[in-house]
Amino acid sequence: MKPAITYELLHEDKNTGARRGVVHTPHGDIQTPIFMPVGTQATVKSITPEELKEEIKAQIILSNTYHLYLRPGDKLVKEAGGLHKFMNWDRPILTDCGGFQVFSLSDLRTISEDGVEFKSHLDGSKHFFSPEKVMEIEENLGADIIMAFDECCPYPSTYEYTKQSMERTTRWAIRCKEAHKNTEKQGLFGIIQGGFYEDLRKQSLEDLVKLDFPGYAIGGISVGEPKEEFLKVLKYTAPLMPKDKPRYLMGVGTPDYLIESAIAGIDMCDCVLPTRIARNGTAFTSKGKVVVRNATYERDWGPLDDECDCYTCKNYTRAYIRHLVKTNEILGVRLLSMHNLRFLTKLMERVRIEIENDNLLNFKEEFYKKYGYTN
């Protein structure tokens, strides 16, 4: 029986750990390294699936177990024919497991060996997520790639806490694997934890690799740590991940983090940042972040980014977008979201080419210089 998710390595960059590959899924292939837009509530906020495909050129998107379980309910999504049909997206989908909500809703939950009790952020009602429950929900949602239930530790956390949390996450991963039945249509990824401790990361990775998941993720970074800390964990963890499986770094990120991740040998990243900062009036550009809401762009008749090929940059000025943002018009949100998403998918298209040409390191230098990153 063919597994739902397989990885094909096409080329390795000669100067870095970067890999150019393809992830095969039941809803088609994704070219890696890739940036995956986040659509928490079965929608990438303000963007239609058609725009995601045609303008943004997204190959896969994320959605979220916790949020869809609460609303509209995973059973309803199943009744609709699954997430793909429900939201009219026929390309691959990855569902996150709710482990990030264990982190971000920390005031509203309690963790035990068996699972996590949440008080809904919507109405205060109590809900219990066990690894088995999460698998049931994710099977009902029907994404191509589903994530094992984990705990994402805050930064900083003590060694002791991180260790026992990581070990519990591994035990939960075992239970997820046992509970996951729909292995022909869904690939279950294990999530490496261990915080900012090298030996814990290694331990987590080793234990999960023994379980032979079709893919592995690094979780628990990009949680507010300084960049050096992020890079350290990335650099000692990613190279140890299996070469024949997709490697997913959760919650990243900014353009520099995406490039660093690719260099470290990561295949997949996701982040809410492009759509969130769009809603807050900011654009990624090849010359750095532009807070287009600011007064200095009041009479800026140029595009957000003169090197960008997106719908927004082809048609609208900074001055107009600033006006839309200032007047709280929804088109402003949409135009900025389209641009930011396209900026990152295009960045990764370029990263793929540079890997093929063994030139990623030079590209990074060039990109950093123009963007204004110091490192």
Added chain:
RNA sequence: GGGUCUUUGGGUGAGUGGUUAAAACCGCCAGACUGUAAAUCUGGUCUCUUCGGAGUUCCCUGGUUCGAAUCCAGGAGGGCCCA
């Protein structure tokens, strides 16, 4: 012409003798945002400042008081009623 009510910072609008440079909201100016409790959140928004403070404010003028945006008198603008 008479009576009556009213006038606060860019706007709306609290405040009726003393921690009031003056609530709140809006606007404006910035900052943050990384597996989305986020079209959100935080800070600033009279003037000057060596960031410790200093100075000048609540339509205008004069007064009462130790002390006034707050009380009194007159004036100016606005609303309503009567002629």
